[in-house]
Amino acid sequence: MRVEKEYRQLEGIEEIRIFNASQKDFYKPAPKEFDVEDLEFQELINNIPVEIHCLIPYEEGKDFIIQSIGNFTLDRYNCTLDDVKGRLFSKLSPLFYEILHDELVDVYNDHVSKDIRFVYYYKNKLSKLSTAKIVFDAGKIFVTTNNIDTKTSNRVDLEYRDFDEDKNDIIENFSQTGSYYRVNGKYVWSQGIYNIINRAKEESDDYFNIVFDLVIPEDKHIVNKIFDITNNDTAQCEEVIRIKTKDGILKIIEVNVYSYFDESGIIVRQGMMNDITQYTNDEITKPVDFLLDGFKDSTKLALLIEPLNVKQYKFSKGFYYLIEKDYEEYVHSRDIFKNIVDKDTVRRLEKLVDGEIDKIDETFCFYVGGNPNKRKVVNLYLERFEYGNTTHSLGFLTDITEERIKQEQLMASNDNRLILIKEIHHRVKNNLQILSSFLNLEKRAYKDNPNLIIEHMQTRLNSLALLHEKTYNSKDFKNINLKDYLIDHDRKMINVVDFPKNIEFETYVDEDLDLSLEVITPLLLIIDEITMNAIKHAFPNKTSANNKITKEIRSVGNDTAELIIKDNGVGIDDSDNISSNLGCEIIKSLTKQLGGHISPIKQEKGTAYKLIFSTQMEHTIE
Template structure:
């Protein structure tokens, strides 16, 4: 019976009535009945008829007079049936033949079992040998005397000798003396203690190259538990050793570089606990490296900045955006504050952030210098504001003196001249006033300046803003003091001229001031009115008017150009180089 396929085979079949039927599925014949019940059967025609009537069997093949079958058993398991049958009336079977056939069946079953066991052992040995040969590691079996019994191809390659030259020999006969002695000692340890041995060994080849291998040796026990040998597995780890040595060398170079570079380095975990600090980091905070092994971020960050540092750290751990480089205040072991700059990066294993690596620089000296510089700048700013304030006050005194002096002047031309001089002084004082009131001491908002200047001029000349409209078109223009004063004087002269002469005999008028940036840091200043206009015979460059002479001189001071339009009033256009926009 083939248990895997469930087919019934007839390896030995002799019958005078029919030929060997070959493999066939199990049916309900007498043979199958014995297989099913596991009992011997002597089936006379009467017994067969009774079994057939009960539905246990059916008739298969030519009818026989007697049929005798006994099971082939191995360990209580039925593996087949041994049968004989008679087609002759005078040839009948009895219990005696049944007993004889049972005895024969037992012997046949034992023979089959031995053959099966021998075959299975042979197949197992082949499979084990094939497996041993296929394994890339070196495998060998030794007896209690240390002689090689079995070795694989990998072991041949490792040692550099053929199998026939190593079987039956000890390590002393095939390996270099030093390695052979190491192997002998580890063999004896396994054979004497019965415990598994693990270690690393090295083999120097004739070409001078060294092969390193990792070896595991285990005892071989017989059925009684006695040690009869050992099995060894040696795996070539030469490449791993070279990689480890290269890594150690690289780490040593990196460590040496890091220490000599003077950069403090910290590696911490997700909770901010220190996992590694270098010597410079320990020196920075006044600790020993050993002391910092049990510390965390809280130990070295000043209370003023701990919330910020922890917030950035937690964001980085969570994979969120956080500044990688920033400044914070630290604290040394003795409590001394220290200013630091850090460059922090997340450390990942796969997709998970497991900690951070930080590079830290001491910027205390720089911060202290910055503080001193800020204090110095603040002091200079205060001083500069005071200077502008005093200049403005002095100019205001001059303006007041001119005003007082003008009260003693009786002729109109001289009085106008004093008044004009006073307005010029006022325009310069206004620049200094704007500067000391401004947050930016280097420049002023020229739009605000022009509005203040024009408003003062309208008031000085007693002009009603309802009769003369003022339009100031200056947006986002800032000028330094060297540009603001001449520009202010020019506007003062031109607006004053318009207020005095442009609208004689008229109830309404308009003055327009425009200052706009041009290309290449140039500005265009336009002061115009819709009044009676300048006489066409008037040459601005050759005139007795002090005001127009002053305008011409100030344009030259600005290295600018001046052009005049006389249509529908008068328009002065000045283009000059500006310092700020």
């Protein structure tokens, strides 16, 4: 057993942490030494939810005589009031006597109440938490306790949170922003806060200020200032603080904390936090940079994170390629609107920035650097939404200049390939929607492992970005040579973060197997899911050699093809059971989209699957 004491300044309470204590440490049967009367209000104490213990000072506080103990405590130690009344505190519970004696004496002498929080751990896991107040009245010491069951979810139902949580989670997964509420002494932390402090959620987080607890000593005075200001009924405070995470990373955090009354008259403390740390190239990278890296090979498609925030925006490479400026020389402002040819589009963009509308989906012409001889055609999708008192935004920018030129040529020749160009543009949007759906599914399935979510997203983004790049640069928008694509796909996959060096790819594809975008998109996502699963689980021995992941795709006639994908790893115990996890559910959904059928193949070593699918699919745009 171990006991730790610490005054938690943020909550203004003395915290006592007790590790691995047993019942005999708290309660020891002792003989009755004093005759004490029953409390006049004992019946009242027995029927209220808060426990009240009454102690009579003995020999000027050297010890205390027990007059009453609350029912919760009596039940916990399997005894009755008669078993404890009239006993000395030091003999009945030596542990609590040692822990509380100084606090009890202070209250007895000064008549000033004290707050204490007891936190109980068993095998380093939070097992019980209770808050106590020590009060002196009528010559006696009263200790009130409120016991909290940490196994039950007691999170506050914040009905006033009228924002779109899915959109907020996307922003927080892409960036280093987070928020929290504090109502009636409990905290509710968003996922972005855990991104900032570099750890997963813990059971006790509802009861502690997990960000301000990490503030370095030099900035403690700033925290005190924040709480001094926002302890008023309604107030707001903006500050910048430095924290040091448990893994030793120093971060600079911009904090906006404010307090207000909700519709029920309950005081609410709310905080918005933004990690504004600037890292060098050899240090840790923010999740926003990690995800933007998924677009690094695309010069036609750009991800726009917080484009309406001129101070904290993040754009992928495609944006700077479009405007033909380096990252360092670009200054983000409304001046870029001057280069948009369509003035109606400019007016709608200004309305979006000013908050008059919530989204735009526009195709327009853009003069690079204001030069009419450098005309580009782009599609822009932008959406803004409110979270608390803060505006967030997210968008995609696609350079369709070459497609528009080809479209005009096709229109001039009355060629039906015009339909295919529209369909490709439609598929780009559909693929982004697919990625968003996968992100939402994995947020629920892997909420305690954000790094796994980010790794999966980067793999899919790399694959789709490569597919779109090849499609845009192709003269035939309907037929993509699968062999050429998969060779590049394998090369890109090897560059994925943490790809083991002892795994090799072997890929065999029919030379003349050409597929449309509708077919190849779900096919490559299926390949990604199975490949990533094999990378993670098939080769646990990181030093082994001759590890291979093999793909074979060939036409089997009647507009049908066959994919066999296998590894020579350790295999799985029950290869027939392929429906028990999220990855398999995603594969089944994509297989259904192909109109195909997937099944495991039994082999002596490793794991293998066979996918039969149609090479033809109806076009979706008429």
